[in-house]
Amino acid sequence: MRRIGFLLSNDFQLMTLASQCVFEYANVVVSDCFYDVDNFSIEGGTVRTSLGMTVGTSSVQGCGEVHTWIVVGVNDPLASRVSFREPEFLREEVGHAQRIAGVCTGAFLLAEAGLLARRRATTHWAFAREMQRRFPDILVEEDRIYVVDGAIWTSAGMTAGLDMALAMVQMDLGAAVARSVARKLVMHQRRSGGQSQHSEMLDLADKSDRIQKALNYARKNLSRPLTIEELAETVHLSPRQFSRVFTQETGRSPAKAIEGLRLEAARSMIEQTRHPLDVIARETGFTDRRHMRGAFIRGFGVTPQAVRREMRDEELV
Known part of the structure; x- marks a missing residue:
């Protein structure tokens, strides 16, 4: 006992x-x-x-x-x-x-x-x-x-x-x-310890309409390169104006915010699908699997492979 x-x-x-x-x-x-x-x-x-x-x-x-x-x-x-x-x-x-x-x-x-x-x-x-x-x-x-x-x-x-x-x-x-x-206990699944407490989009919420519009555009087009020029054009600002306003409102650069959205999307795909990591990297806008791995280590402290292994263990629970 x-x-x-x-x-x-x-x-x-x-x-x-x-x-x-x-x-x-x-x-x-x-x-x-x-x-x-x-x-x-x-x-x-x-x-x-x-x-x-x-x-x-x-x-x-x-x-x-x-x-x-x-x-x-x-x-x-x-x-x-x-x-x-x-x-x-x-x-x-x-x-x-x-x-x-x-x-x-x-x-x-x-x-x-x-x-x-x-x-x-x-x-x-x-x-x-x-x-x-x-x-x-x-x-x-x-x-x-x-x-x-x-x-x-x-x-x-x-x-x-x-x-x-x-x-x-x-x-x-x-x-x-x-x-x-x-x-x-009617729990849908046991969440792994590494899962996020909150959403990247929630972190970036309550911003002006134009910044939210740019973020929504980015989230729907993560597989694209998403340059500053492209995002600025969606909200009718110059790239310089967009970068300044975005950083003022979110506290982070557009590049960092987009990487956060990519990480969240990639992690969700790893946890909810069986797609190969190469495919997930491509679909979420990372240059390749190696690029995604580096971003995961910076953002989550673990590799994509570790997240996948953890989710395989979850399937046995």
Whole structure:
């Protein structure tokens, strides 16, 4: 039996407990009590959710052996006061637990405990840059669903905790069990850790009509070279005016924005189709497969081949 301990603190976000269902249904699938899930807090007793409900917890004192600790998040980690006892407890558990995870902004508590120092980690996109500012020794990957660095796991927003929990089940019980759990929970698929938290087009949204028109044109014509002159012509500006206005409104050059759109389109094709990488590179406007590979490493930190291998593994889940 593997004991999963959820560490709660007042004003935690109730949705972060949803991942408990993943472990519950893993037990159903294997017809055994493989996981034992408990709620804990430092002192025990009732803990208040951000919605005002209360949840009963046991004290971490004398909690016994826990295989995996999962620290839940709060709506605003910047406004929440962290008791020194929680980071101290987590530091002590590093040498005992097999895994320690932070769901959503729960990663801030791991950071306070020093568990993320010189490690890769993620958190909710709205707080990722603040985490990087406050803890410069963390390698924050703000555009990841979840990140695994050794025994330390962190996830993005609260629903990403489901994906992270499924990844734990896959590690513990295999791909077939994780796939069955996902089906029972009516999850379309388990998102891989490398998937983006948000869309390139959403990042570039809320701009003027002419810049949006140019972006929409680019997205529909990614297989073309898409020169500055061509994009400028679609919105009736000179190339120099277009570059200046585009950079002012989006905070990046047209070339960088177009590369972002190409990367997003290429990744989507890799994840959703079986087209050869050469074909995907051509269809999304990269010079060749080698050019696409370099862009992937810069943009995602992984190669297109790694994304494809990950998606093949997903098909087995």
